[in-house]
Amino acid sequence: MSSPRPPARRSGWVIGRVVGAPIILAPSWLIAAVLLTLIFAPTVRARSENLGALVYVVALAFVVLLFASVLVHELAHGLMARARGQQPREFVLTLWGGHTAFGGVTPTPASSALIAVVGPLANLVLAAGFFAIAQGVDATSLVGLLIWSGCLTNAFVGLFNLIPGLPLDGGFLLEAAVWAATKNRHTGTVAAGWVGRVVAVGVFAWALLVPWSQGRPPELYDMVWGGLIGAFLWSGASAAVRGGRTQKAVGLITAASVGRRAVGVEHTVSIAHAGALAAAAGAEEVVILSPDGRPAAYVDRAAAASVPADVAGTTPVTAVAVPLPGGAVVDARLTGQELVGAVGRATEHSPVAAAVVDGRVVGLIRAMDVVAAIRS
Structure with a gap:
């Protein structure tokens, strides 16, 4: 199974590197190794009763062969991803088999399908190779048992992963087919x-x-x-x-859908004048501009509403201002993931960002409104 998004580095032991990406043995792999060794041991003992305690060594060899096949599967994913413009980040062997993470340009349906299918195909090629070797080996011997085990496990891993349902590789093939059909x-x-x-x-x-x-x-x-x-x-x-x-919800997000319409006003105007400008523009929010025209603050509406009407005309709008740190600005023309990413960066030090078009304030976006839109 593969992920197009690079997750945080997983815990485990780095046992090697391929194309710059670490091969990580997750702690859960040890659980799988012990359980599978105990499961394979009776089969080995039935073939060679005189092995004694060595039966577990042979059974462990079967397990290592199985996970080597899984590693080949994951390396095939990563190498194809790299060939299609995505950089592998890590190859992980886990309790349930393996996982490959990679990042880079967004793949096309064809790229996604190719990355998915090469893993199972690599296992089926290995299964065919083991089968060919098995023809000249005594199937009742330990060597023969090991070779047949390699054939059957690779065939199983390859065929099982081709089942068309996520999180299996066949699911990524189905995803790519529907993606291509529906765009x-x-x-x-x-x-x-x-x-x-x-x-x-x-x-x-x-x-x-x-x-x-x-x-x-x-x-x-x-x-x-x-x-x-x-x-x-x-x-x-x-x-x-x-x-x-x-992700579908993210793709529908626009500045208008998650922001509130705003108007920019000079920092010298009064609260009453700012309110009149907002009403004339049909805006809910007021953004206060610095002398150089940069969004510098926004009006706390509750504070502005508490100012008596008889003094609102003489009270400067800065008296009810909440500062906007530098960089708390996003391009209102962005949509989808680009907008979400821009809001995330703009609100690192403030929960609110001003939305602008060609330097003109058109809205005010709160990070919590973006989160709510995604969740809904």
């Missing part, structure tokens, strides 16, 4: 996320229904693993649905 990536993300939820339910149902169809009760082992994998897929798919909806 809207977020629609594709939501659609692939819902299919991923169906897949998650299907995995758990499979663990229950297959034994029942064979006339036997489901085993606890199958139910536990089916439930864990199903829960993992459901969580990833649900996160994709929420993320797609959020």
Whole structure:
């Protein structure tokens, strides 16, 4: 699975680097290594009863081979991403397999599809290679068992990841297809996320229904693993649905939709005069300009309303001003993610930013209103 957004560096051990990106072994990998070694050990013991305690060493070799296959899968994602203009940030091996994070230019549907498909294809190529080698090896020997294990695990990783539902790679392929058809990536993300939820339910149902169809009760082992994998897929798919909806909401944001109409006034005018200018312009807010015309403050409406009418004409508007720090300005022509990013930078030291067009104040944007628009 891959992420186009670079997350914060994950905890773990850096075991190498590829194209400048660290390969990280997450602490949860140790849990997977122990559990899978214990699961594989009975199979190894059944093949070679005279191994004794070495059975766990051989079983661990199977686990290392499995995660090496996962690493090849993730490296394929990262290298293709780099070829398509995105820089890999990290390759992580985790309890559930692996994760590749990369950042850079926004991919096209074709780029997204290529980045997604090369991971499973790399595993299927490895499976074919192991299968070819297995033809000349005794399948009952430990070496033969190891080779067949490499063949089957790579085939499983490749085919399972091609299932069309997020967070699997097949889900990114479905997302790219819907994205190309609708010209809207977020629609594709939501659609692939819902299919991923169906897949998650299907995995758990499979663990229950297959034994029942064979006339036997489901085993606890199958139910536990089916439930864990199903829960993992459901969580990833649900996160994709929420993320797609959020990004779609972000794409609709404009300065007019999240800001309040404002008018700029000189710092020398009175409260009454500023109010009259705002009323004439149909504005809700008043931004006070510095002598050089820069937005320097905005009027606290509650404070202005508390000033008696008989003195409002002689009280300077600066008496009810809230300072705007330098940089608390955004271009009102920006939309979507660009506007959200600009507001985020402009409100680092102030909860409010002035929206301007060619230097003229047209609105006042509060960070909390942007957050509310995204959440709604």
